[in-house]
Amino acid sequence: MTISVETQTFIEENKRRYEELKAAGQQHAPKALPGPTLRGSASIMPGAVLHTETIPGGWYWSTPLKAGEALRIHLAHGPAAVSMIAWSATDASERLNYADTVKVQWTSALGKGRVLFSDMGRVMFSMVEDTTGMHDALVGGSTPASNRARYGDKVLRNTRDNFILEALKRGLDKRDIPPALTFFAPVRTDADGNFRWIEDARQTGDFVDLRAELDLVVALSNCPHPMDPAPDYAPPPVEAIRHQPPAPAADDLCRTATIEAVRGFENNAR
Amino acid sequence: MTQFFASPVRDASSALRDYFVPANAPFSCLVKKGESVRIVDLEGQQAVDTLFYKADDFTERYSSQDTLRVQGSAYVSTGTKLISSEGNVMATVIADTCGRHDTSAGACSCEANTVRFGHQVKYLHACRENFVIEVSKHGMTKRDIVPNINFFMNVPVEPTGELAIVDGISGPGDYVELRAEMDVLLVISNCPQINNPCNGFNPTPIQVLVFGAED
Numbered sequence: 001m002t003i004s005v006e007t008q009t010f011i012e013e014n015k016r017r018y019e020e021l022k023a024a025g026q027q028h029a030p031k032a033l034p035g036p037t038l039r040g041s042a043s044i045m046p047g048a049v050l051h052t053e054t055i056p057g058g059w060y061w062s063t064p065l066k067a068g069e070a071l072r073i074h075l076a077h078g079p080a081a082v083s084m085i086a087w088s089a090t091d092a093s094e095r096l097n098y099a100d101t102v103k104v105q106w107t108s109a110l111g112k113g114r115v116l117f118s119d120m121g122r123v124m125f126s127m128v129e130d131t132t133g134m135h136d137a138l139v140g141g142s143t144p145a146s147n148r149a150r151y152g153d154k155v156l157r158n159t160r161d162n163f164i165l166e167a168l169k170r171g172l173d174k175r176d177i178p179p180a181l182t183f184f185a186p187v188r189t190d191a192d193g194n195f196r197w198i199e200d201a202r203q204t205g206d207f208v209d210l211r212a213e214l215d216l217v218v219a220l221s222n223c224p225h226p227m228d229p230a231p232d233y234a235p236p237p238v239e240a241i242r243h244q245p246p247a248p249a250a251d252d253l254c255r256t257a258t259i260e261a262v263r264g265f266e267n268n269a270r
Numbered sequence: 271m272t273q274f275f276a277s278p279v280r281d282a283s284s285a286l287r288d289y290f291v292p293a294n295a296p297f298s299c300l301v302k303k304g305e306s307v308r309i310v311d312l313e314g315q316q317a318v319d320t321l322f323y324k325a326d327d328f329t330e331r332y333s334s335q336d337t338l339r340v341q342g343s344a345y346v347s348t349g350t351k352l353i354s355s356e357g358n359v360m361a362t363v364i365a366d367t368c369g370r371h372d373t374s375a376g377a378c379s380c381e382a383n384t385v386r387f388g389h390q391v392k393y394l395h396a397c398r399e400n401f402v403i404e405v406s407k408h409g410m411t412k413r414d415i416v417p418n419i420n421f422f423m424n425v426p427v428e429p430t431g432e433l434a435i436v437d438g439i440s441g442p443g444d445y446v447e448l449r450a451e452m453d454v455l456l457v458i459s460n461c462p463q464i465n466n467p468c469n470g471f472n473p474t475p476i477q478v479l480v481f482g483a484e485d
Contacts, residue, residue: 014471099376109431121381140335145357
């Protein structure tokens with residue numbers, strides 16, 4: 001196929017812009033991430049706690065979270081997996097978007113120093129503390145079908161139905177449920193792209209701290225992840241602690257780790 | 271990786287319907303249960319962002335996460351069942367001459383493009399713009415748009431969790447064919463992305479063929 005002069009010019013122009021963008025990006029080398037938070041560190045000052053909720057195994061909870069507040073999800077009672085979705089408090093059509101989150105940061109391995117994006121190019125959360133770095137951004141939470149496949153025909157609670165309940169109680173519906181992130185679900189792929197589960201990567205005492213960067217409504221579901229190989233359905237309770245962290249400093253890791261995060265926060269400020 | 275193959279190929283002239291989708295354009299059509307849809311990358315290296323909605327209940331729609339979970343693999347190819355938000359099979363990939371398609375990275379949008387490439391690219395056409403316009407013809411809005419399949423797009427997911435978006439691997443005439451397992455609304459954004467190599471910096475047209483049910 002012959003390419004016209006106009007097309008060739010168009011391609012060259014796009015390629016030139018791409019090379020410029022790439023070169024500009026390379027001037028902003030990403031900061032090295034510090035690795036996971038040490039278990040037992042980063043305690044919350046008692047005066048900073050706004051609310052503590054114990055979410056029973058199989059159940060759900062939701063909360064408004066103002067920009068600047070943080071949510072700690074804490075495996076206080078044993079290894080669990082906690083699925084999360086979130087909406088902008090002012091416009092429920094803006095919501096957590098796992099695809100943009102992994103694409104923009106070039107990784108599905110979310111951990112301390114990473115941010116979570118909405119579908120509108122804005123940062124919803126900063127992961128300011130995280131003891132595992134092992135969360136699931138791709139596979140999602142449990143569903144009636146995944147529970148049946150794992151546990152047979154017992155009536156068991158699942159994340160999909162939990163999120164439907166969350167949405168309906170807030171005047172939203174199924175159309176408003178975005179794909180979920182699941183914390184403490186140690187999912188990775190092998191070299192062929194097949195998913196595997198790394199149970200050793202989570203334990204009692206693990207936690208993640210998510211600082212809200214916009215006014216949000218956050219919904220959590222405490223159900224076993226569909227890839228959890230444990231034969232029995234026995235999710236322990238988890239603690240969700242809403243708290244007031246210190247204001248971020250100018251060199252805040254999550255706000256400055258990558259040029260993409262910097263631009264996301266510029267979008268937040270516009 | 272899933273083995274790929276081209277199932278016995280039906281001649282394009284036997285298609286019930288034959289659509290030409292220009293570079294950058296949105297597209298939608300209904301595909302009935304049992305019918306097959308073939309998406310042809312006419313000139314190669316073109317990403318085709320695709321969504322499915324149940325034809326008589328748009329609240330049931332394609333779910334990338336359920337699809338990944340059910341097949342246990344990060345890549346879409348022959349044999350992949352596309353799963354809905356309600357856990358039902360919407361379509362099955364029955365042929366694929368390309369070998370690997372992405373459903374982890376979603377669509378480009380003007381807003382995400384500013385984050386990925388800089389604020390100066392905000393006013394360039396993007397897939398979500400296509401999706402919003404196209405689903406609006408069917409009474410839906412932005413809230414109905416979920417992460418999609420990117421046919422002919424190669425997004426390797428490494429064992430470390432790292433992602434890469436690499437050059438398109440499809441050549442001129444490569445195609446993917448899906449059999450509808452329920453009546454579905456097929457919605458396509460023929461991706462206008464020109465800021466990275468996924469389209470070879472040059473979005474090109476595609477062809478969509480719908481074949482009748484095989485006996």
